[in-house]
């Protein structure tokens with residue numbers, strides 16, 4: 665199995681993000697002037713490597729699509745999803761996203777995780793999604809220090825592509841996601857995660873609460 669590395673840098677607005685009416689943004693599509701966009705406050709960005717953190721796709725998939733505060737908090741930490749592909753990196757960080765697009769992307773991530781949790785992420789479900797799902801990425805080769813052979817490198821074009829590729833790597837790597845027996849939250853087992861494949865709880869706290877409640 666050849667090594668694949670995901671090489672992704674993204675920008676987060678130093679002053680955070682805010683909601684605004686889409687009026688004034690010259691985007692085509694189904695949006696009305698009253699549709700909400702998420703936009704950066706100011707044009708000062710700090711570069712981040714959001715995929716260095718494991719499980720960003722899980723944090724994204726756990727968002728409530730109707731909770732605008734939680735969506736804004738996610739943007740403040742990781743930046744926009746990047747639906748509008750600009751010429752330059754800075755343009756991609758800067759162009760506002762529609763809230764609608766975030767909500768659709770969250771629901772789609774939830775659905776994929778649910779399919780994986782219930783063992784149905786195969787066959788027809790995967791075929792149906794394969795054409796539209798991963799977004800764009802540049803593919804190339806890289807050779808690390810002291811490396812004999814180059815490895816395959818994927819550079820996602822947006823945060824959303826990066827999040828989806830992170831999930832795809834997990835699935836392709838054979839790790840599983842389970843729902844906690846106590847609180848129902850999703851957590852990874854096996855693969856790179858530190859949890860045993862037979863773990864049933866997301867945390868020691870949930871495990872203790874579960875058994876205490878049964879006494």
Ligand SMILES: [Zn+2]
Nearest residue numbers: 844847866870
């Ligand atoms: Zn739990």
